[in-house]
Amino acid sequence: MKATCWMGKGSVEVRNVPDPKILNQRDAIVRITSTAICGSDLHLYNGFIPTMKKGDVLGHEFMGEVVEVGHGVKNLKVGDRVVVPFTIACGNCWHCQHDYWSLCENSNPNAALAETMMGHAASGAFGYSHLTGGFAGGQAEFARVPFADVGPLKIENGLSDEQVLFLSDILPTGYMGAEMCDIKPGDTVAVWGCGPVGLFAIKSAYLLGAERVIAIDRFEYRLTMAREKCGADTVNYEEVDSVTETLIEMTARRGPDSCIDAVGMEAHGHGLEYMYDRTKQALMLESDRPLALRQAILACRNGGTVSVIGVYGGLVDKVPLGTIMNRSLTIRSGQCHVHRYMRPLLDRIEKGEIDPTMVITHRMPLGDAAKGYDIFLNKEDNCEKVVLSA
Amino acid sequence: MLHVKKGVTVNRPREDVYQFWRDLENLPRFMQHLEMVEAADGGRSHWVAKAPGGKTVEWDAEIIEERPNELIAWRSLAGSDVRNEGAVRFTQAPGDRGTEVHVELLYDAPAGRAGATIAKLFGEEPSRQIRDDLRRFKQVMETGEIVRSEGNLEGAGQGVLKQRAAQAPEAEARP
Ligand SMILES: NC(=O)c1ccc[n+]([C@@H]2O[C@H](COP(=O)([O-])OP(=O)(O)OC[C@H]3O[C@@H](n4cnc5c(N)ncnc54)[C@H](O)[C@@H]3O)[C@@H](O)[C@H]2O)c1
Numbered sequence: 400m401k402a403t404c405w406m407g408k409g410s411v412e413v414r415n416v417p418d419p420k421i422l423n424q425r426d427a428i429v430r431i432t433s434t435a436i437c438g439s440d441l442h443l444y445n446g447f448i449p450t451m452k453k454g455d456v457l458g459h460e461f462m463g464e465v466v467e468v469g470h471g472v473k474n475l476k477v478g479d480r481v482v483v484p485f486t487i488a489c490g491n492c493w494h495c496q497h498d499y500w501s502l503c504e505n506s507n508p509n510a511a512l513a514e515t516m517m518g519h520a521a522s523g524a525f526g527y528s529h530l531t532g533g534f535a536g537g538q539a540e541f542a543r544v545p546f547a548d549v550g551p552l553k554i555e556n557g558l559s560d561e562q563v564l565f566l567s568d569i570l571p572t573g574y575m576g577a578e579m580c581d582i583k584p585g586d587t588v589a590v591w592g593c594g595p596v597g598l599f600a601i602k603s604a605y606l607l608g609a610e611r612v613i614a615i616d617r618f619e620y621r622l623t624m625a626r627e628k629c630g631a632d633t634v635n636y637e638e639v640d641s642v643t644e645t646l647i648e649m650t651a652r653r654g655p656d657s658c659i660d661a662v663g664m665e666a667h668g669h670g671l672e673y674m675y676d677r678t679k680q681a682l683m684l685e686s687d688r689p690l691a692l693r694q695a696i697l698a699c700r701n702g703g704t705v706s707v708i709g710v711y712g713g714l715v716d717k718v719p720l721g722t723i724m725n726r727s728l729t730i731r732s733g734q735c736h737v738h739r740y741m742r743p744l745l746d747r748i749e750k751g752e753i754d755p756t757m758v759i760t761h762r763m764p765l766g767d768a769a770k771g772y773d774i775f776l777n778k779e780d781n782c783e784k785v786v787l788s789a
Numbered sequence: 790m791l792h793v794k795k796g797v798t799v800n801r802p803r804e805d806v807y808q809f810w811r812d813l814e815n816l817p818r819f820m821q822h823l824e825m826v827e828a829a830d831g832g833r834s835h836w837v838a839k840a841p842g843g844k845t846v847e848w849d850a851e852i853i854e855e856r857p858n859e860l861i862a863w864r865s866l867a868g869s870d871v872r873n874e875g876a877v878r879f880t881q882a883p884g885d886r887g888t889e890v891h892v893e894l895l896y897d898a899p900a901g902r903a904g905a906t907i908a909k910l911f912g913e914e915p916s917r918q919i920r921d922d923l924r925r926f927k928q929v930m931e932t933g934e935i936v937r938s939e940g941n942l943e944g945a946g947q948g949v950l951k952q953r954a955a956q957a958p959e960a961e962a963r964p
């Protein structure tokens with residue numbers, strides 16, 4: 400089959416690789432109809448996530464048709480149309496049973512490696528380095544789906560691929576980012592990053608009752624999407640001296656009640672602070688550049704919540720812990736517990752409360768994946784989200 | 790003398806976890822270095838372990854103490870090449886957290902060839918091997934089998950260096 404392979408830093412290629420095979424009884428094989436490129440894939444592409452191997456099949460946002468099931472899968476049959484959550488979870492362990500699916504205790508065969516780096520391991524995930532298990536991903540014609548009796552969501556209502564595809568990751572992720580803010584009436588929520596995850600976080604914050612959402616980015620076309628499609632007020636961080644001061648002033652010095660970091664480890668910025676982080680990252684003295692996170696912490700109202708859904712890989716510098724402590728801030732974070740949100744968000748899509756297709760700007764065949772990565776990375780041609788059809 | 794202690798929490802009732810372990814013939818399902826355990830009468834058993842170079846080492850053992858749902862202790866019979874003993878304790882984890890499993894193993898590696906074989910059997914970090922085995926035990930108990938990925942066809946316990954790229958295996962490489 401054809402699959403998008405990681406060939407080294409800054410290089411992906413669509414190559415011929417062996418078709419997936421059932422390796423466990425609870426596996427299914429899915430023939431992929433639609434798949435997408437995620438901001439998280441860019442961290443792999445740019446070489447910031449360790450333990451990638453040349454030839455790894457990428458992709459963790461995909462859906463399609465079941466073509467084979469293992470003996471242990473009773474709830475799916477050949478021909479079923481499914482969306483697959485990007486985190487792999489067994490459904491049996493304590494964390495799965497307590498709705499912490501991205502912390503599944505069994506789905507990561509490389510948990511030992513992850514424990515060495517992080518103390519404890521998180522779950523397995525598709526196409527996301529060997530730290531999350533070394534599972535082949537879904538930017539391909541077919542994928543093997545472990546624990547297929549637990550993860551995949553059947554789509555039986557005639558909704559199109561584009562309407563439901565993002566239930567695999569970015570819609571639940573944006574939603575969880577907003578949910579972690581524990582939004583109360585009258586709340587102002589600030590969202591760093593107007594990528595697809597940021598846009599879904601804005602939309603979700605309103606669905607959960609926010610009074611006002613302020614979105615921060617530097618690409619005017621993305622800020623326009625945040626305003627026009629999601630109803631946010633916007634700040635272009637290249638046009639203000641200080642994002643923190645701007646937000647504090649916009650809220651008459653209260654600060655946003657909660658702040659969502661939908662940027663992650665490769666934040667961009669200006670001046671000395673950005674140079675400092677870029678240099679430390681290049682020298683491998685710091686694995687992540689937490690520029691957006693620092694601003695979110697500083698801007699947040701006393702006693703407010705900072706919700707971190709942008710991905711971080713390792714260590715960061717100069718996180719103002721004193722601010723967090725003295726101002727009673729709460730930090731919440733996590734890889735999305737996708738399984739928790741798929742069904743309720745499908746309901747919201749069916750009811751017309753949210754239209755996930757709003758983020759799609761580019762559609763291409765799987766064979767053009769390399770071009771898709773390039774356009775999405777460089778934010779060319781007003782690119783917000785690339786969907787590949789296999 | 791190798792002395793290893795490791796634990797794991799399993800989200801299953803204590804009786805189930807105990808029962809599975811008490812059937813010693815189940816051990817090779819999650820202990821990577823074991824090829825086979827054959828239970829015989831009187832709490833005796835015959836063990837076959839994989840050794841480097843495709844060889845095997847074998848010994849006989851007996852259960853020396855047994856308290857249902859609490860403890861199983863065993864020891865190799867006098868005269869075995871590989872003198873070893875082990876105990877596994879099962880306790881109720883707090884709240885709804887299932888069962889704690891605490892394993893203790895003692896291997897006496899004799900001087901000479903057999904000793905060298907034992908050392909190799911357990912690699913340089915025996916505690917790591919036991920930890921991996923317990924992780925596999927947990928997977929079998931909770932999910933029904935060892936979890937495999939394209940990069941880790943054998944499941945947990947392969948060093949990073951032995952891992953393949955995350956691509957499906959060719960048909961013949963299937964485990
Ligand atoms: N937690 C999860 O489960 C999960 C799931 C999916 C994605 N993510 C992460 O979410 C993040 C965003 O993903 P995406 O697909 O939207 O990516 P994206 O690359 O499309 O968007 C990131 C946006 O952040 C903006 N940005 C960069 N630096 C900034 C700064 N200092 N201040 C404000 N904005 C800044 C960029 O201009 C860009 O528009 C990534 O880190 C991704 O890995 C997390």
Ligand SMILES: [Zn+2]
Pocket residue numbers: 437438439440459460485568569
């Ligand atoms: Zn993603």
Ligand SMILES: [Zn+2]
Pocket residue numbers: 488489490491492493494495496502503504505506
């Ligand atoms: Zn689990």
